[in-house]
Amino acid sequence: SYVLTQPPSVSVAPGQTAKITCGGTNIGSGTVHWYQQKAGQAPVLVIYDDTDRPSGIPGRFSGSNSGNTATLTISGVEAGDEADYFCQVWDGSGDQLYVFGTGTKVSVL
Amino acid sequence: EVQLVQSGTEVKKPGESLKISCKGSEDIFSNYWISWVRQLPGKGLEWMGRIEPTDSSKSYSPSFRGHITMSVDRSISTAFLQWSSLKASDTAMYYCAIHSGWYFRSWGQGTLITVSS
Numbered sequence: 741s742y743v744l745t746q747p748p749s750v751s752v753a754p755g756q757t758a759k760i761t762c763g764g765t766n767i768g769s770g771t772v773h774w775y776q777q778k779a780g781q782a783p784v785l786v787i788y789d790d791t792d793r794p795s796g797i798p799g800r801f802s803g804s805n806s807g808n809t810a811t812l813t814i815s816g817v818e819a820g821d822e823a824d825y826f827c828q829v830w831d832g833s834g835d836q837l838y839v840f841g842t843g844t845k846v847s848v849l
Numbered sequence: 850e851v852q853l854v855q856s857g858t859e860v861k862k863p864g865e866s867l868k869i870s871c872k873g874s875e876d877i878f879s880n881y882w883i884s885w886v887r888q889l890p891g892k893g894l895e896w897m898g899r900i901e902p903t904d905s906s907k908s909y910s911p912s913f914r915g916h917i918t919m920s921v922d923r924s925i926s927t928a929f930l931q932w933s934s935l936k937a938s939d940t941a942m943y944y945c946a947i948h949s950g951w952y953f954r955s956w957g958q959g960t961l962i963t964v965s966s
Contacts, residue, residue, distance in 0.1 A: 829951075
């Protein structure tokens with residue numbers, strides 16, 4: 741089945757920019773979605789269709805997708821952005837229709 | 850905002866059966882697929898399967914096929930996930946989520962299941 745690889749952790753100082761990558765074979769040919777999961781809470785959609793933000797998600801969150809890597813960028817990181825982040829794609833080629841990345845813990849220093 | 854409300858924490862013994870629920874508004878069940886997602890303690894997210902409420906068609910992940918059953922009761926706007934024989938390895942948080950395409954737009958708060966003798 742399709743595999744999505746993320747770095748286990750990213751550390752960033754408040755006000756700086758965090759970049760979280762999601763690697764997969766030819767991932768740029770499809771669309772990628774991103775979820776934020778704060779400690780003890782359910783996941784929340786923060787980016788869908790590579791670059792779109794649901795209502796209520798700050799403009800500090802942005803996404804890109806090309807080649808073998810998708811990236812979630814958090815600009816002007818705030819303490820409240822500390823969370824786990826998961827990428828996700830739809831894989832219509834197999835039975836595992838929806839595939840999640842391994843997850844990245846973002847720590848705000 | 851779309852709301853999904855899941856049933857509460859469960860503590861069960863290996864071999865026991867269990868059915869957990871996910872209740873949404875009628876509008877949700879007319880327009881969205883419902884998926885279930887597992888999260889093992891301290892681990893990532895795993896898609897388990899999807900059900901289409903209007904005709905109850907289902908797709909299961911190969912990892913869970915044969916071990917779980919998904920269903921929906923549209924009359925009470927509720928989706929269900931059930932096990933006939935739980936294992937200790939089923940200990941996890943389980944989320945329901947709705948989607949109309951290829952991403953999960955809204956999630957339930959989660960149901961924690963602990964299976965221990």
